[in-house]
Amino acid sequence: MSAWTETADRVFTRRFEPVNITVTAVLGGEGVLVADTRCSVQEGHELREELTKLTPLPVRWVVNTHTHFDHMWGNAAFDAPHQVPPADFWGHENMPDLDPEDPEFAEFRAYLLREGGPEWQAKLDELVVRKPDHLVGREHVLDLGGRAAELRHAGRGHTDNDLVIWLPDAAVAISGDLVEQSGPVAFGSDSFPLDWPATLAGLAELTSPETTFIPGHGDPSGVGFLREQQEFVTEVARQIRTLHADGVPVERAAEAGTWPIQDASHFADAVKRGYAQLSGELP
DSSP states (O other): OOOOEEEETTEEEEEETTTTEEEEEEEOSSOEEEEOOOSSHHHHHHHHHHHHHHOSSOEEEEEOSSSOHHHHTTGGGGSTTTSSSOOEEEEETTOOOOOTTSHHHHHHHHHHHHHHOTHHHHHHHTOOOOOOSEEESSEEEEEOSSSEEEEEOOOOSSSSOOOEEEETTTTEEEEETTSOSSSSOOOOTTOOTTTHHHHHHHHHHHSOTTOEEEESBSOOBOHHHHHHHHHHHHHHHHHHHHHHHTTOOHHHHHHHSOOSSSOGGGGHHHHHHHHHHHHTSOO
């Protein structure tokens, strides 16, 4: 667990294990906005305790940059009865509901228990998924007391519910997993690889050349790093289109492609999702 770093004026970042997630705390005149809450209610409690060491201001807003477990399963620690009054929870309107009875959730739970170790049993036993109830379409502005936080949906990429927090007074964009610094951007089973390049281009347009981008995983970086990320996802999208046009079967495409990194398995879901878009199966 690292220490809080003041990345910009009253904007603090900290990286937490597991999964090396980057959490951001934005201090306003009337409270704290927290971007993402870690992987479990237990980890959310730890986060809340660490925030009390940073500032006496209450956490009034929790913003989830997208729906994945490592960014929102700690939400309940900032809700009643754990925090009174509770925070307001914000996310994008496309965030799906999580049904614990859903077979996909059961499969994911088994994966966490298998890959994450025995400590995940306790985390999953106490799991309460607190989905945001304040939902954003294209954009919404929060008044934090003397400073604005603009919640923006730049487009589809890592998911269809990626939400960016733009702080114009600090030239900071809290970008979630649209931008990752600690490793290559992740293409999951809910990603949109063909849309991702345009989304990052839109993200660059709504910010400024001096912008600091806070990633979902890793350390804050500048506009040059955003351009590198855009080149990466652009090349992935180009490869997918070429493979599809050449008639390479989807089950062979990942191994047949020439990718920005050598690990072809990293692009397996990107190929499946891209092919589904190109064939019309995925809107």
